[in-house]
Amino acid sequence: MVLAIVFTLIKILIIIVCTLTGVAYMTYAERKVIGHMQVRLGPVHTGPKGLLQPLADGLKLMAKEDMTPDMVDKPVFYVAPFLGMVPGLAAFAVIPFSENIYVANINVGLLYVLALSSVGVYGIIMSGWASNSKYATMGSLRSSAQVISYETAMGLSILGPVLLAGSLNLKEITEAQRGLWFMVPQFVAFVIYSISAVAETNRAPFDLPEAETELVAGFHVEYSSMRFAMFFLGEYANMYVVASMCAVLFLGGYTGPLLPPIVWFLIKMLAFMFFFLWLRATLPRLRFDQLMNLGWKILIPIALANLLITSIVVYAIRN
Amino acid sequence: MSYNNISEVITVNMGPQHPSTHGVLRLVVDLDGETIVNVEPDVGYLHRGTEKLAENRTYHQCIPLTDRLDYLSPLSNNLAYCLAVEKFFDVKIPERADYLRVILAELARVASHLVWIATHALDIGAMTVFLYAFREREEILDLFEIGTGQRMTSSWIRIGGIRADMPEEFFVRAKDFVERFDKNVDTYENLLTNNRIWKMRTIGIGHLSAEDVQDYGTSGPLMRGSGVDFDLRRDEPYCCYDKFQWEIPVQPEGDTYARYKVRMKELREANKIVGQALETLPAGPVMTDDPRVALPAHEDVYERMEALIRRFYIVSKGFKAPKGETYQGIEAPKGELGFYIVSEGEERPYRMKVRAPSYVNLGALNHMAKGHMLADLVAIIGTNDVVLGEIDR
Numbered sequence: 015m016v017l018a019i020v021f022t023l024i025k026i027l028i029i030i031v032c033t034l035t036g037v038a039y040m041t042y043a044e045r046k047v048i049g050h051m052q053v054r055l056g057p058v059h060t061g062p063k064g065l066l067q068p069l070a071d072g073l074k075l076m077a078k079e080d081m082t083p084d085m086v087d088k089p090v091f092y093v094a095p096f097l098g099m100v101p102g103l104a105a106f107a108v109i110p111f112s113e114n115i116y117v118a119n120i121n122v123g124l125l126y127v128l129a130l131s132s133v134g135v136y137g138i139i140m141s142g143w144a145s146n147s148k149y150a151t152m153g154s155l156r157s158s159a160q161v162i163s164y165e166t167a168m169g170l171s172i173l174g175p176v177l178l179a180g181s182l183n184l185k186e187i188t189e190a191q192r193g194l195w196f197m198v199p200q201f202v203a204f205v206i207y208s209i210s211a212v213a214e215t216n217r218a219p220f221d222l223p224e225a226e227t228e229l230v231a232g233f234h235v236e237y238s239s240m241r242f243a244m245f246f247l248g249e250y251a252n253m254y255v256v257a258s259m260c261a262v263l264f265l266g267g268y269t270g271p272l273l274p275p276i277v278w279f280l281i282k283m284l285a286f287m288f289f290f291l292w293l294r295a296t297l298p299r300l301r302f303d304q305l306m307n308l309g310w311k312i313l314i315p316i317a318l319a320n321l322l323i324t325s326i327v328v329y330a331i332r333n
Numbered sequence: 334m335s336y337n338n339i340s341e342v343i344t345v346n347m348g349p350q351h352p353s354t355h356g357v358l359r360l361v362v363d364l365d366g367e368t369i370v371n372v373e374p375d376v377g378y379l380h381r382g383t384e385k386l387a388e389n390r391t392y393h394q395c396i397p398l399t400d401r402l403d404y405l406s407p408l409s410n411n412l413a414y415c416l417a418v419e420k421f422f423d424v425k426i427p428e429r430a431d432y433l434r435v436i437l438a439e440l441a442r443v444a445s446h447l448v449w450i451a452t453h454a455l456d457i458g459a460m461t462v463f464l465y466a467f468r469e470r471e472e473i474l475d476l477f478e479i480g481t482g483q484r485m486t487s488s489w490i491r492i493g494g495i496r497a498d499m500p501e502e503f504f505v506r507a508k509d510f511v512e513r514f515d516k517n518v519d520t521y522e523n524l525l526t527n528n529r530i531w532k533m534r535t536i537g538i539g540h541l542s543a544e545d546v547q548d549y550g551t552s553g554p555l556m557r558g559s560g561v562d563f564d565l566r567r568d569e570p571y572c573c574y575d576k577f578q579w580e581i582p583v584q585p586e587g588d589t590y591a592r593y594k595v596r597m598k599e600l601r602e603a604n605k606i607v608g609q610a611l612e613t614l615p616a617g618p619v620m621t622d623d624p625r626v627a628l629p630a631h632e633d634v635y636e637r638m639e640a641l642i643r644r645f646y647i648v649s650k651g652f653k654a655p656k657g658e659t660y661q662g663i664e665a666p667k668g669e670l671g672f673y674i675v676s677e678g679e680e681r682p683y684r685m686k687v688r689a690p691s692y693v694n695l696g697a698l699n700h701m702a703k704g705h706m707l708a709d710l711v712a713i714i715g716t717n718d719v720v721l722g723e724i725d726r
Contacts, residue, residue, distance in 0.1 A: 052464040148345050152367070152707075219458060219530055222708070298530045299458025301708045302367055 025117050029106050037250040038068035044291050051295040072243070080239035083145070090144035095237065095244035098137030101130040102251030109258045110185045112268045112275035123184040124176065127259060128169060131214065134252065135161045138233050141245070145236040153232025156222050156302055161214055163309040168210035170317035174203035174324045175263045188267030197264040202320045204264045206313050208289070211256040213305070215249060218294035222302055257286040342370055347710075349378045354714060355452060356721030358695075367706045372699045376692075379725040387685040391651025392418050392492060395685065399672075400486035402687060403723040405448050406441035408477075409665040411490035416571055417661035417672035418492045421654040422625050430494035430619040431573040436507070436610045437480070437489065438572070438663075439603040443514070444473040445666035446600050450521055453593070453715035457534050462524050469517050472510055479503045493627045494620035504611060511608040518600050526597070535590040539701035539713040542587055549697040552690050553668025554599065555717065558592035560585035565664040577609045589716040596718075626652055651680035667691050667718055689723040 042057065042065070049056030057064030082091065108123035110116045120126060135158050142154020176182060178199065179190035190196075197204045213220040234245045261267055261282035268275035300308070345362045348354040357378035363370040383402065387395045399414045400407040412434055419426070426434075447470040454462035474484040480503040481489035481496070489496050525531045541551065546559045556563060564581045566574040582598030584591035621627050628647055633640035656678040662671035668690025675684040694717050702713050 048460075052461050053468060054464060148343060218460075221458070295461050296524070297459065298454065298525075298528065298534055299708075300530055301534060301706060303706065304533055 022117060026107070029117060030103055033103060033106055033251060033254065034247070036254060037247050038072060040250050040253070040287065041071065041246075042068050043287075044294075047288065047291045048295045051292075075243040076240055078239040080241060083147075083236050085146045086236065087144040087146065090140050091236075092241075094137050094141035094144060095241040095248075096137070097140060098134060099244040099248035099251065101134040101137075102248045102255060105130045105255045106251075106258075108184055109255075109262065110188055110267060111279050113185075115276060116185070119183065119185055122182045124172065124182045124187070127184075127255065128165070128172070131161075131252070131255070132165060134248065137245075137248065141237070142233040145233070147236055150233050150235045153235065157216060157233055160216070160220065160222060160302075160305060160309075163306060164210040164213040164220075164313075167206055167309055167313040167317050168214055170314065170321055171203040171206040171210065172259075172263060173321050174200040177321075177324050177328050184262050184267075188262055188269060191266040192269055195264060195266040197266075200264065200320075200324070202316060203324075204260075206317050206320070207260060207264065208286075210309075210313060211260060212290065212293060213309070215252045215256055215290075217253065217290050219297040219299050220305055221294075221299060222305060253287060253290055254283070257283045257290075260286045341365055345707075355719055358714070358719065358721055358724070360698075360710070360714075362707070362710065364707060367708070369702050369705055369707060369710060372702045372710065374695055374698055376695070376721075376724050379721045381726065383726040384685050384687060387682055389681060391680045392654065392682070393647075393651060395682070396488045396491065397486065400488055401722055402689065402726060403445070403665065403667060403670070403691065403720045404485060405720055406438075406445040406666050407486050407488070408437040408441040408481075408490060409445075409663065409670060411488060412438050412572075413661060413663040413665065413670045414672050415490050415492050416663065417659050417674050418654065419626070420659040420661055421657065421674075421676060422623065424493050424621050424623045424626055426494055426621055427618045428573070428615045429498075429617040430621075432610050432614050433495050433499065433619060434490055435572050435574065435577075436607050436614075437477075437495075439607045439610070440473050440476060440507070442603045442666040443600055443607075444470050446596050446603070447473070449596060449666075449715075449718045450600075453712075453718075454521075454525060456711040456715045457531065459524060459528075459531065462521055465517070465520060465524075469514065472506075476503060476507055476510065479506065491620070493623060494618070496620075498619050504614075507607065508611055511604055511611065514604045515601060518597060518604075522597060525593070532590060534709075534712055535593055535716075536586075536588055538589040538705060538709050539716055540588050541697060541701060545587075545697065545700060549693070549700065551668065551694045551697050553664070553666070553694070554592050554595045555668065555694050555697070557581065557583045558595045559587035565662055565669060569662070571661070571663060574606075576613070577606050579606050579609075589712055592716050653678060653680055654682075662688065665690055667720065667723070668694055687723075687726055689726060691717075691719040691721075691723040692726075695719050695724060 045067070046056040046064070057067040060066040060070045082088065105127045107117040108120055108126055110119070138154050138157045138161070142150045142157070145151070175187060175196040178196055179187040181187060181190070216222075234242055237245065258279075261279060265282040267282070268279040270278035342363050342365050345364055346359070347362050348359040349357040354360060359375040359378065361373040361375060363372075381401070383398050386398055390398070396411055396414060399410040402410045447466040451463040451466035451470075477487055478484050480499040481487035483489075541549075541555060541559045543559050543561050546556045546561050560583060562581065562583045565571070567581060579602045580598075582595045582602065584595050622630075624643065629640035629644050634644050654676040656676055658673070658675045660671055660673045662669045669688065670690055671688035673686040673688065674682045677683040698713065698717060701717075702710050705713070
């Protein structure tokens with residue numbers, strides 16, 4: 015019993031350390047990839063090829079003065095960054111990186127991930143509210159509205175693979191794709207998921223909550239030092255979560271020939287992460303009402319239709 | 334649109350330190366939710382008193398002041414000012430100087446429009462265009478450095494001609510640039526013109542009808558984007574624009590997308606003019622020998638006492654303009670840039686008034702932005718293409 019708990023704790027520690035390193039190096043990858051897309055170099059001076067840049071950034075953020083503006087609602091202001099970051103990390107608990115690398119294999123893993131991503135919204139709302147600033151309030155309002163509406167589309171698109179696999183357990187969903195990735199029969203759901211995943215994580219072209227040319231920085235405009243960094247970590251951790259979910263639900267998770275399962279999983283996840291960066295370098299930003307229109311009037315109806323058709327087909331095949 | 338509950342309107346202060354107000358523009362925005370009820374531009378954060386400073390300087394000494402108006406196209410400002418002063422004397426400009434002026438002014442237009450497309454796209458969220466456009470602008474600034482010795486505040490166009498002829502390298506590299514530039518514009522258009530999101534963000538935004546254009550007095554692309562076919566280069570010719578073949582792009586829609594198309598076309602047309610001018614550039618002097626405004630040649634100064642005295646006099650005291658007043662407008666990248674100069678017969682202007690296109694165009698901002706959303710405001714500022722150095726003077 016004790017051994018099991020210790021073992022689990024070690025696993026949690028390893029996954030958190032790996033995730034945080036991954037998050038740090040995602041910022042590096044983002045700067046390098048987008049840099050090369052935009053005919054510049056990205057970081058080059060910190061270490062060989064700028065590889066120590068994330069470390070330097072982290073140290074800088076920690077060394078900065080942690081300022082709390084006078085007029086903020088202090089308890090809420092302090093709690094919000096944790097609520098922004100922790101759900102992103104906690105979601106990794108149920109993701110099967112390979113057949114036996116995971117923290118928990120619970121039978122409603124998918125539900126758990128969706129629930130956690132909803133909790134993340136609280137961090138955004140609370141930070142905007144507690145900051146007592148107009149820009150922050152507008153940023154948080156936009157963000158919460160966006161995340162909530164795109165979660166609906168995302169949830170509906172996820173139901174397709176769930177119906178095909180007949181389970182909410184992420185490992186079982188992965189195993190069900192041994193023969194054929196769900197991306198093929200559920201292509202519509204895959205596209206909807208990809209779009210809503212970008213919106214869900216507030217990334218370009220749906221990065222309205224922090225649209226720096228309109229709202230300066232959005233909901234975290236009043237935050238500095240590590241508290242700011244926590245929102246940042248949360249955002250990137252969320253990107254990893256939606257990328258892993260995409261790998262699990264549509265791209266067959268850790269399954270694949272020749273290479274070890276964990277490598278397959280990482281390849282699929284990182285490919286989706288690259289998609290995030292690619293979008294950011296290419297597309298202009300949507301306007302808020304256009305974003306809402308896209309979510310409610312286009313994505314949700316299509317996702318519903320897809321769900322209906324999938325259900326009928328699955329029912330017909332099973333009986 | 335109706336605003337039933339006026340108490341829900343919040344006032345947001347945008348700028349003077351804000352990433353997308355293009356400098357130190359401050360906007361007081363009344364918002365109903367995200368909808369703009371009223372925008373009030375508050376200018377003056379970059380006021381340097383250029384017009385007043387000019388009253389204490391000789392005509393030559395005013396040229397560096399004009400560099401600092403629209404600092405994205407200093408050579409256009411030089412040109413407008415020098416043309417205005419030249420009107421006092423009715424100076425005959427050597428042909429080569431005229432051609433070089435056109436080359437410099439059109440390159441300045443390209444550079445200015447490149448900054449516009451870069452920042453406009455960045456404001457709307459397309460980050461990559463920004464860096465692509467700045468890459469090409471860098472080449473133009475290099476050209477300016479080779480030709481005039483300065484990247485931005487060059488003061489190269491002088492009363493009576495230009496300061497000196499360009500080195501051979503300038504022409505070689507300029508020709509090379511002109512050949513490649515059309516392809517670069519294709520790259521920007523590839524990223525934007527048919528991009529669905531770009532169209533969603535620009536079509537129907539910040540509408541100006543042809544009547545509005547007349548009412549507000551907007552000029553340049555803000556006028557041609559609304560279907561008014563007017564360009565000072567063609568309709569009130571100056572320099573030697575009549576010698577080149579080029580088109581004036583006009584779009585009837587009057588929205589942000591129309592102005593985008595006009596400016597993109599202008600980039601190509603300006604490039605075309607530079608290409609033709611480089612091809613047909615005549616040989617000859619680049620400074621007039623009119624003794625009223627030009628310095629005597631160096632050879633004369635070494636040989637003849639009168640020339641030495643004349644040179645000393647012009648450099649130390651300046652030359653006197655006849656009593657009267659003059660106005661010269663040119664088609665600057667941002668619209669009609671005009672200099673109105675009143676002379677009392679002294680070495681310095683009695684009054685110099687700058688008709689800055691950005692300032693006048695900014696006047697239409699509230700009309701363009703009302704009823705749109707906050708996110709559109711940055712698009713509208715971008716399409717207005719304001720430069721604060723010119724607005725505040």
